[in-house]
Amino acid sequence: MTIVKPLTAATLFFSLCVQSALAQDGRIKGTGGVNSISGAGGGGLIPWATLSSHASAQQDGGTLFATRTNVDDFSLDVIGLSASFKNRLEFSLARQEFTIKANNAQIEQDIIGVKLRVAGDLIFGNTPQLSIGAERHSLRDPATAFAVGAREDNGTDYYISAARAWINGPFHRTTMLNINARYSRANQYGILGYSGDEKDGAVALELAAAMFITRSWVIGAEFRQKPDNLSALKEDSARDIFVAWLPSKRWSVTAAYVDLGDIAGAADQTGYYLSLQGTF
Amino acid sequence: MLPSQVKRFSLALFCTGAILSSGCATTSENDSLYLALGGHDGIAKITQLFVMEIAYDDRVFHHFADSNVERFAEKFAEHLCTVVDGPCQYTGDSMIDIHTGMDVTEGGFNAIVEDLMNAMNQADISIGVQNRVLARLAKFRGEVINL
Numbered sequence: 001m002t003i004v005k006p007l008t009a010a011t012l013f014f015s016l017c018v019q020s021a022l023a024q025d026g027r028i029k030g031t032g033g034v035n036s037i038s039g040a041g042g043g044g045l046i047p048w049a050t051l052s053s054h055a056s057a058q059q060d061g062g063t064l065f066a067t068r069t070n071v072d073d074f075s076l077d078v079i080g081l082s083a084s085f086k087n088r089l090e091f092s093l094a095r096q097e098f099t100i101k102a103n104n105a106q107i108e109q110d111i112i113g114v115k116l117r118v119a120g121d122l123i124f125g126n127t128p129q130l131s132i133g134a135e136r137h138s139l140r141d142p143a144t145a146f147a148v149g150a151r152e153d154n155g156t157d158y159y160i161s162a163a164r165a166w167i168n169g170p171f172h173r174t175t176m177l178n179i180n181a182r183y184s185r186a187n188q189y190g191i192l193g194y195s196g197d198e199k200d201g202a203v204a205l206e207l208a209a210a211m212f213i214t215r216s217w218v219i220g221a222e223f224r225q226k227p228d229n230l231s232a233l234k235e236d237s238a239r240d241i242f243v244a245w246l247p248s249k250r251w252s253v254t255a256a257y258v259d260l261g262d263i264a265g266a267a268d269q270t271g272y273y274l275s276l277q278g279t280f
Numbered sequence: 281m282l283p284s285q286v287k288r289f290s291l292a293l294f295c296t297g298a299i300l301s302s303g304c305a306t307t308s309e310n311d312s313l314y315l316a317l318g319g320h321d322g323i324a325k326i327t328q329l330f331v332m333e334i335a336y337d338d339r340v341f342h343h344f345a346d347s348n349v350e351r352f353a354e355k356f357a358e359h360l361c362t363v364v365d366g367p368c369q370y371t372g373d374s375m376i377d378i379h380t381g382m383d384v385t386e387g388g389f390n391a392i393v394e395d396l397m398n399a400m401n402q403a404d405i406s407i408g409v410q411n412r413v414l415a416r417l418a419k420f421r422g423e424v425i426n427l
Contacts, residue, residue: 025339026387028394056387087386124421168415172408214407215397 024280026056027087029249030218031122031165034277035065037189038135039080039094040113044256044273045224045238046206048178049131049163050122051090051115052082053279054249060085063279071260071271075099076191082113090115090133098191100264107191108140115161122176128164135159137190148264149230150193151200157184159206173211176220180206187229188263196229210244218244236261240273252277314366316409323366327357329399339391343382363416375423382427389425393417 033050036042041052044067053061062083069076080094092113099106113135120127135157139145142153159182169175185194185201195201204227210220221241228235242256256273263269317323331353334344344352361368372378393414400410 026385026390028390056385056390058385058387124418166415167418168411172411174411212407 024053024055024059024061025249026059027054028123029054029215030212030246032061032063032084032279034244034252034254034275035063035067035080035082035092035094037067037069037076037078037094037096038111038113038137039065039078039082039092040115040133040135041082041084041090041092043178043208043210043220043222043240044242044254044275045222045240045258046178046180046208047113047115047133047135047159047161048180048208049117049129049161050178051084051087051117051131052092053084055084055087057087059087061279063277065275065277067273067275069258069271069273071258071263071269073101073266073269074263075101080111088117096189096191105144106141107144109190110138110140111190112136120162122163123165123167128162131161131163133159133161137186137194139190139193142193145187145191145193148187148192149196149232150187151195152185153193155185155190155194155201157182157186159183169211171211173213175211176209178206178208178210182206184227185229186227187233188226188235192230192233192264196231198231199227199229201229202227216246218242218246220244233264234262242273250279252279313364313409313412314361317360317364317366317405317413318403319366320361322403322405323357323361323364326396326399326403326405327353327360329402330356330396333395333398334392337391337395340388340395343384343388360413360417364413375420376427379424380427384425384427386425389421 031050032053033041033043033048035052036044036047040047041050042048052063055061064081067078077097078094080092082090082092084090094111096109097106115131115133117129117131119130122129138154145153159180161180163176163178165174165176167174182204184204187193187196204225206224208222210218212218222239224238226235226237238260240256240258242254244252244254246252254275258271258273260269331349334340355372358368358370362370397410
């Protein structure tokens with residue numbers, strides 16, 4: 001399954017991108033970012049205020065993506081898509097497949113996301129781009145979540161996000177900062193369910209910084225604070241440093257080193273993140 | 281002489297005159313961006329490449345289909361020269377007057393930004409210098425779009 005899904009996604013990208021006769025290219029390359037593990041347009045571990053694709057105010061666009069995150073004791077495969085309308089509204093869908101390597105057990109989760117740009121612009125004008133969003137998570141395999149003490153097998157995260165890019169940033173490189181405040185009840189992104197005996201949920205801080213070294217190469221870092229709802233299992237903040245390659249407005253490849261901290265009792269989970277995205 | 285050479289020659293004369301009369305040829309922090317673009321010759325080259333980019337850009341070409349290319353190139357070069365604090369004087373109409381009624385969209389503006397990036401790439405202008413120029417030009421966005 002883990003092999004088949006990314007392949008299917010890749011085939012899908014290809015056919016959709018080839019069929020996409022009229023490119024929706026109104027925004028400057030890179031301003032759509034990539035798709036996060038929840039499906040929402042953003043970085044990798046967190047959504048950003050940016051809307052996915054390069055569609056501008058008169059256009060609609062979409063993306064397809066496949067992501068593999070592999071750390072010491074777990075892996076997470078994600079496939080998904082997003083659709084953006086008039087650089088105002090974004091919908092996203094993602095299917096996550098989490099694998100516990102020790103027993104090759106899998107936990108699947110579906111996420112439906114919506115994001116609305118409420119004000120501002122990423123690059124131009126005086127107001128940073130401000131967006132609000134929600135991510136509805138539902139576990140397809142809730143047994144593990146309940147076993148570790150989660151109260152529910154589904155939940156909705158809400159976030160507010162601000163992003164600004166400076167064309168002439170440090171070292172005369174275009175540089176973006178993004179900050180999110182998220183209310184979440186999720187345990188480990190929802191893989192271990194929602195809410196716990198210690199807490200119902202929490203407001204968490206998420207940060208990202210990215211710099212265009214050239215027009216096609218971007219480096220950056222992210223930080224994601226998380227609620228810590230389960231008394232039995234400590235949950236850490238997650239972070240990554242990434243490099244993204246955008247050979248055109250159609251494609252991006254992102255590689256990252258991720259540090260997800262302790263997950264379900266397994267300490268110091270570090271590894272790689274690799275994501276392929278097609279935009280149309 | 282070809283028309284383009286005439287234009288370049290007259291532009292050169294104009295800018296030389298401007299340098300002599302304004303006495304702003306001394307090097308300063310502000311002059312450095314003008315020099316980083318290659319001075320007058322660099323701006324003339326970027327302008328020519330920029331016009332070619334626009335000519336092949338279906339997203340925005342319709343805005344220019346009925347314009348006088350020579351005049352556009354001359355005024356754009358002057359404008360770029362003044363924006364980078366070069367020793368020129370912009371003699372064209374205001375940005376608002378030019379763009380009123382053109383209905384330039386955000387996407388159209390971004391397309392022009394990309395055309396200029398491509399032109400500067402072809403002129404071997406470094407990314408850092410490009411970004412310094414683009415950041416200054418970006419301030420005119422409000423005088424260009426949705427008018």
